[in-house]
Amino acid sequence: MDQPDLMASRAAEQPQSHGERQQEERALAARLLDIYDKKTLVAKLNELGGNWRPESLVRWLRDTSVRRMLTEQEVQCLRGLLPSPPAHYARPAxxxxxxxxxxxxxxxxxxxxxxxxxxxxxxxxxxxxxxxxxxxxxxxxxxxxxxxxxxxxxxxxxxxxxxxxxxxxxxxxxxxxxxxxxxxxxxxxxxxxxxxxxxxxxxxxxxxxxxxxxxxxxxxxxxxxxxxxxxxxxxxxxxxxxxxxxxxxxxxxxxxxxxxxxxxxxxxxxxxxxxxxxxxxxxxxxxxxxxxxxxxxxxxxxxxxxxxxYPQRRPTFGELLEPQVAEKYILTPTLWRYLYQYARKHKEKGNGFGYGLVDPLNPHSVARTLSARYYKDGAEILVDRGWDRPLGEKDFGDKQNQQRRPRRLTPRECARLMGFEAPGASQFAIPVSDTQAYRQFGNSVVxxxxxxxxxxxxxxxxxxxxxxxxxxxxxxxxx
CATH class of the missing domain: 3.40.50.150 (Vaccinia Virus protein VP39)
Known part of the structure; x- marks a missing residue:
């Protein structure tokens, strides 16, 4: 993936006129807008000390009379958001x-x-x-x-x-x-x-x-x-x-x-x-x-x-998890109560329906199948955070158990569970919302x-x- 972008190669061959540079910059930005929203691009540009706003970016893209050009640092920043061709791209097998x-x-x-x-x-x-x-x-x-x-x-x-x-x-x-x-x-x-x-x-x-x-x-x-x-x-x-x-x-x-x-x-x-x-x-x-x-x-x-x-050593479930996650991924008390009672009801009827609680400390843990509906409640794969598995509803009010409510996987953890990136890495780009990311990983393959x-x-x-x-x-x- 270290082969330079073809656009960059051409740019290095000969000096560009203002019009050519501006046209190339707009082509780059247009490709990026097919992937990322304007706020994401503006945030990336402003990390370099710029003063871009979504409105000014759109005006720059559409109005050819706008004379401002991106700095070389800004161009490289935006180009870095696009995947590079594989090393063998020029002569594939x-x-x-x-x-x-x-x-x-x-x-x-x-x-x-x-x-x-x-x-x-x-x-x-x-x-x-x-x-x-x-x-x-x-x-x-x-x-x-x-x-x-x-x-x-x-x-x-x-x-x-x-x-x-x-x-x-x-x-x-x-x-x-x-x-x-x-x-x-x-x-x-x-x-x-x-x-x-x-x-x-x-x-x-x-x-x-x-x-x-x-x-x-x-x-x-x-x-x-x-x-x-x-x-x-x-x-x-x-x-x-x-x-x-x-x-x-x-x-x-x-x-x-x-x-x-x-x-x-x-x-x-x-x-x-x-x-x-x-x-x-x-x-x-x-x-x-x-x-x-x-x-x-x-x-x-x-x-x-x-x-x-087959790999000689399969990654453990715990190795795929992030060390810390946002509070929003922890089930709410209401949702956790519902899932638990729903599972208990079906268990009493002899059915196998219910949530899937996965112990990250057990190296032999295997999760259920991640589905496209995971964004709804995460029930098929819940990360066990030390829940005591109560015998009765009264235990839901226990302060310690409430603090240890299970959580769903983050989209990044789903990417690792599906094999799009290695444990501990974050090289797979996720330019969409959590809801769309859950759907995409749930519909994909290992x-x-x-x-x-x-x-x-x-x-x-x-x-x-x-x-x-x-x-x-x-x-x-x-x-």
Missing amino acids: FRFIDLFAGIGGIRSGFEAIGGACVFTSEWNKHAVRTYKANWYCDPQEHHFNEDIRDVTLSHRPEVSDKQASEHIRDLVPQHDVLLAGFPCQPFSLAGVSKKNALGRAHGFACETQGTLFFDVARIIAARRPAIFVLENVKNLKSHDKGKTFRIIMQTLDELGYEVADANASSPDDPKIIDGKHFLPQHRERIVLVGFRRDTGLHQGFSLRSLEQY VPAFAAVARLLESRILQASRMRQEEMDGGRTRQ
Whole structure:
């Protein structure tokens, strides 16, 4: 990540005129305003002794007659808020795309083994801000898309499959690996007669129309990447009595891909990866690794080999926590009383519902799955602060117990529990509110788990990249 920003490199090559410098500064500020709010940028500038206000920053951005220029120190300060390109960016080992990208949890591991992301699709505007704050998105080389349907044209029934494929190839660059954490939706069967009228195929286009998996399938069909990695919740296999998963697997087979461990079933299905092997959180996800059948890359590959990349020592839950947190993260007496009584009521009925209290002093503690609803009450993962676990409601009035009320995780601690940063570090930028941050981390993946998948695939990805280069060189030779 120590390669200088391309903008900075050009600036160092030759002196700039006032107009060129001003245009460059505004471009920099515009990129930052896609990520951070004006108050954050003004605060950063004023830390250097400036006297900026949000109003003056907006006026400076919009009014070209304003002659003030940023100092070099201010430029460097703002540039430091943007991610730098990885060291291998100029000559990547392979190319990949990131669909339903969230905040880049799957991207991380594939970039770490030398890949360059050339296309990203994510519709949530808050997730896009966090993504752009942490992952280099070259305005010249990287394409950023919001609504994937604008690429696949799946929301336009009058468009034929052929037209859609041409549109996809125009917008999505050629790549070796496709990554997608697509949402799970019910699959409805569309009428074959309508498909015939529109000139569409009956296969995956028939059974997956109207689902977001259909958009992934269209891109795979149009771009034919050598490898894909698809991620979803574990319950995808049982969704709609198994119908959803059956259609997905049939679709991928029809497209000419071999899915690793396709016939493996529970309880020992290597396609189900639990994040607890990497971090102290029980988080199971289904991972579908597919290889284009004609490449032969699927031979001998199994996710069972992932165990070789398990860490020798997993961080403890306590090591992920900050030494001190703000009072706002401690449950209020009212909320804690409600959660406790709710859990006790269900326990008496023989149900397993209730809060998840995690002891940070126990090195073997494993938290429940962090969910996107964590911002509501934090019930699934509460940090034990010495609560005595009372037998009756009267104990809630005990002063000592009130002082030791559990607390929820901070967004920074969630980033560590998901593996976006190491314990004790704060290098992952969180430019959004706590509510949005909880949603983003709860919707993401355990980063080191997918980094392990990337490492397991590395040799095959590099082989796929060489194949693509040879095909391109062969095409140029024939011309």
